[in-house]
Amino acid sequence: MGKYFRGLGFVLILIISVIITGCSHQTVSSSAELTATMTPFQPQVPASATPTTTPPPTPTPLPTEETETPEEHPQFAPQELGPGEVTVPILLYHHVSDTLQTQYSVTTSALDEQMNWLYQNGYQTITVTELAHLIREGGTAPGRPVIITFDDGWLDLYENAYPILRKYGFQGTAYIVANAVNAQGNLSAEQLKELIDQGWEIGSHGLNHVDLTKSDGWQEEITASKAYLEKVLGIEILTFAYPYGVADIGVMNYTFSAGYTSAVGLGSTATHSRSTLYYLSRMEVKSWHGLDFFEEIMPWSDKKGSPVSESP
Template sequence: MIFMKKLLVVSLLLVSLILMGFSTHTSAAEKSTDIEIPVVNYHVISHNPDPNNLYQYSVEEFEEQMVYLKENGYRSLTLRQYFRILDGKAAMPAKPILITFDDSTSDFYPNAFPILDKYDLKATQFTVSDWVNDSWSMTAEEITTVMKNGIDIQNHTATHPSLDHLSYDQQYDEINDATAALNSLTGKRINVFAYPYGAYNADTLSVLENLGFKGAFTIEGGISTDKDNRYELPRFMILNGDTLDDFVRKLSTGH
């Protein structure tokens, strides 16, 4: 009889431990599905930003933000890592961030890239293909150099139009021509897009789908999640006048 009571007690303890473990596992699994990734967007990084140009940001303030990311344990993602997390194919690190730039302007190589490299931060540069080698843009050599050192190169159209003002065929040509040119330049698959001026319409989405794009980014603010439409992925911009406090706030709220 005593043996049976002891056996019952041991059995109950084992059941309790199993249930506790299951509960902990379930809780962890639930947390792992809360995918939230801030996606930050920059344009021009300048030593002498024009105070009247929202898209120009100072080198010093940019570096201050990159130092903040590094010192606070953020992990910068490649596009491949970003989409694998969204698609449930990879675990999300504790503090992920996707750093993006638009236009591939000439300042990126001498000003932004050395800072990213210094702090071992990955980034994506959305490139206007017809601007490559122009005086205000990166050269082909610079693009291939940064691409070999942690910078993804992706599509920002051929000529940077406001796509919502174009016909379906015109939009198709803008995006497809840039894809072909950038693929030829980089030797990489070009299948991620950023809307110039953040402008798009139903035709744009249809073009991207028909061309097999994996995703596209807006500039409407917000934090990226796995629930987002892949062709309406949110980014928040860092603009002239934004302080480090603004940057930190946007990392958590997207606004």
């Protein structure tokens, strides 16, 4: 029975998340999205089948002129999390630009304000693969962990978002459309390698950014994008983001079989578990969101007066 309720809860979360967050880019018909999310996902992920994870690289020190660190901020003692249910908010951004006018673009000043909010509230970034590891095996995490993801691999990630995150000592997870690497307006392989050197995680967002539940050759989108990014970047690609946040049980199971240790979609919760490893909930930050949105969605903030333990 417990399994049944968990499955039912997952379906509800998917449906609610589709209703709340909608979809990036072109609109996909809502009936298709709902169909895609109607089937409860039964994870086939025995602990023994956990694919090996490569430890994230240690960020190399930056030149001093770039490490203009903002003032004092609270720090919280590390916590032991998992295995099993783990609370880590995952944010989703697309464009960061002062010229693009779309709901999927936040301005540089808005991103700076939001990153400063995280910093002032004692958040520290981890990657999606680190979260997957916490869910499977448990481990030590920052007192207030957060994951910051960027989809599609736009050049403005490198030009606008990356310097802002760096200012606060944050690293993101970038989901890249494999066939767009080095294309005009997109990240180059060299830029991606720089992000990796600075502790960012790179995940796959497919070969061509198509709806995997409706496209011929969807399996290749999942496997060939992994192989290509691994070849071009020289690292293991362990996490996948479903284009438009759309997946069904076949797509999710195939993503597991293809060797990914996690996959992300859309959602409204910051709490994850083994049953959501292949549809981790990401909360999308849109152009109109202010800090009140952060106060609302983030599990810890000073205003909420959560019990905290100060680090020594």
